[in-house]
Amino acid sequence: MEDFQGALAKEPFTRAMECGALQKKALGPNCDRCGLPWARFPIDAHYWVALDGHEVSMWDVPENERWFVGSDGYVVKDAGMGMPADADCLFAHGIVCPLGDGPDHSYPILLELYQEYRRSTRGFGP
Numbered sequence: 001m002e003d004f005q006g007a008l009a010k011e012p013f014t015r016a017m018e019c020g021a022l023q024k025k026a027l028g029p030n031c032d033r034c035g036l037p038w039a040r041f042p043i044d045a046h047y048w049v050a051l052d053g054h055e056v057s058m059w060d061v062p063e064n065e066r067w068f069v070g071s072d073g074y075v076v077k078d079a080g081m082g083m084p085a086d087a088d089c090l091f092a093h094g095i096v097c098p099l100g101d102g103p104d105h106s107y108p109i110l111l112e113l114y115q116e117y118r119r120s121t122r123g124f125g126p
């Protein structure tokens with residue numbers, strides 16, 4: 001029984017780490033790589049995840065990178081199964097961070113945003 005309770009207590013933290021979330025006090029308003037503002041969304045009472053502010057059709061985002069805003073205001077990383085086919089979703093800033101590798105070419109909307117960010121931050125970074 002203790003193990004079960006222990007697992008329950010640890011679960012939110014583990015989930016937050018898997019999602020790339022950071023404690024609220026540690027996550028600033030801008031990307032620490034490119035300096036662009038990102039959108040911070042709570043995944044629970046203690047953690048924020050840094051998403052891009054654009055909402056796009058979930059079909060334009062890889063299945064394992066879709067974030068949905070729940071009725072409680074928290075965001076959930078979800079494949080989108082069971083969502084209406086026209087549902088929009090959010091996605092991590094890291095996918096389109098101009099100092100990152102950029103999204104896969106099979107996601108043209110994300111790729112376009114990534115290239116736009118690269119143009120807007122030209123002169124910064126490497």
Ligand SMILES: [Zn+2]
Pocket residue numbers: 031032033034035036093096097098099
């Ligand atoms: Zn960035």
